[in-house]
Amino acid sequence: MRAFVATSHDTAPSLSDISVPEPDIGEIRVKVEACGLNFADLLMAAGTYQETPPLPFVLGMEVAGTIDAVGPDVTGFAPGDRVAVFGGKGGLAEYGCFDVSRAVHLPDAMPFTHAAAFQVAYGTSHLALSHRARLLPGETLLVLGAAGGVGLTAVEIGKLMGARVVACARGSDKLDAAKAAGADVLIDAQTDDIRAVMKDLGGADVVYDPVGGDQFTAAFRSCRPEARILTxxxxxxxxxxxxxxxxxxxxxxxxxxxxxGYLHFRPDVLTESLSTLMGWYSQGRIKPHVSHILALEQAADGLELLRSRKSTGKVVITLS
Known part of the structure; x- marks a missing residue:
């Protein structure tokens, strides 16, 4: 089968032919239809991610597809089921074997491209805003990197939770995407003074920061007393x-x-969050924004879109 494989942290991953894996105890094998790219894939390829697997490995953290085989001791899932899986790796391949505990059934109306763009981005933002920051209706939420994979979902979820959402991104195209997701106020990171704009708004109660650097410093200085900053x-x-x-x-x-990390120490929190998000999706309250859909042969191009920060929302690789 075709797979996008990292063989060294000093050279770029590449498309290779490898054997189709067989599911082990507690595993399902998925015929992958779509795989969402994440910034963590870049870090993993470079060997700098906190959970980088041993070389060689297939990149791709989150996938959607159809189960085509199950290993021993698998219950609740069967061949033919449509699923999304956060496997952590292995998604940029025609087939992948994953622990069944990391799989969720998909609503019939959810296309694979949406499912592959869903778990990490929406899961991160919902858990951050609801579980960690305890965002309240009427509070002011400042979202940095507001047009990126996770940033755009933070704008959308923050608005759903009743906050006044301030979106900070680079350039009019990205700010337009943030506005469409529900942002009340827009800050152009290329031309505007984040601190000055936030001061005029009375400061931030919660800051959502997937960017770091100078933007973190400006946002920190924009905080009201008792503000919460999410790194x-x-x-x-x-x-x-x-x-x-x-x-x-x-x-x-x-x-x-x-x-x-919640998979290891509080999986119940993650499961409850995903259940809430799937309900919102089924009700039409959230809709993944996918800016690029590329073929497996273009996986390197997809990663470059993330590296250069030229995408909005998610980049998805399709395998059919």
């Missing part, structure tokens, strides 16, 4: 250094959120 990632490449005395003086909380 989601560092797409800028710069991890901000936080002075504890500034936290003390302003009574600010900085909260980390690694969505995949």
């Amino acid at each position: 989601i990632g560092f797409a800028s490449g710069e991890v901000p250094q936080i002075k504890a005395n500034h936290l003390l003086v302003k009574n600010i909380s900085v909260l980390g959120l690694y969505w995949g």
Whole structure:
């Protein structure tokens, strides 16, 4: 079968022919129809992600497709079932074997391209805003990187939760996407002063930050007392250094959120969150924004879109 494989952290992943895997105990084999790309795929390929598997490995953290075989001791799932899986790796291939505990059944009306763009982006934002930051109706939410894979879902979910949403992104096209997702106020990161705009708005109660760097610093200085800052990632490449005395003086909380980590210590929280999100999708309250749908042969191009921050919402690779 065809697969997009990382063989070294010093060279780019490439398309290869490898054997079709066989499901082990507790595993399902999925005929992959679509795979959503994530910034973490870039970090994994470089060997800098917190859960980088041993080489060689197939990239692709989240997939959607149809079960075509099950291993021993699998219950609740059968060949023919349509599923989405957060496998952590293995998704950029025609077939993949994944632990059944990481699979969810798909609503009949959800296309595979939406399902492959759903779990990480929506799961991250919902868990961050509802479980970690406890965002309240009427609060002001500042979303950095607001047109990216997770940022756009934070805008959408924040609006659903009743917040006033301020979206910060680079350029008019990305700001248009954030406005369509429900943003009330737009900040162009290329030309506007984040701190000045937020000061005029009375400051931020919650900051959602997948960017880091200078934008984190500006957002930090824009916070109201008792604000909560969510550190989601560092797409800028710069991890901000936080002075504890500034936290003390302003009574600010900085909260980390690694969505995949909940699989290991609180899977119930993650499962409940995904159940809520699937319900919202079925009700038409949320709709994944996919800016690029590419073939497996274009997986490298898809990753470059993420690296150069030229995409809005999600980039999805299809395999059929």
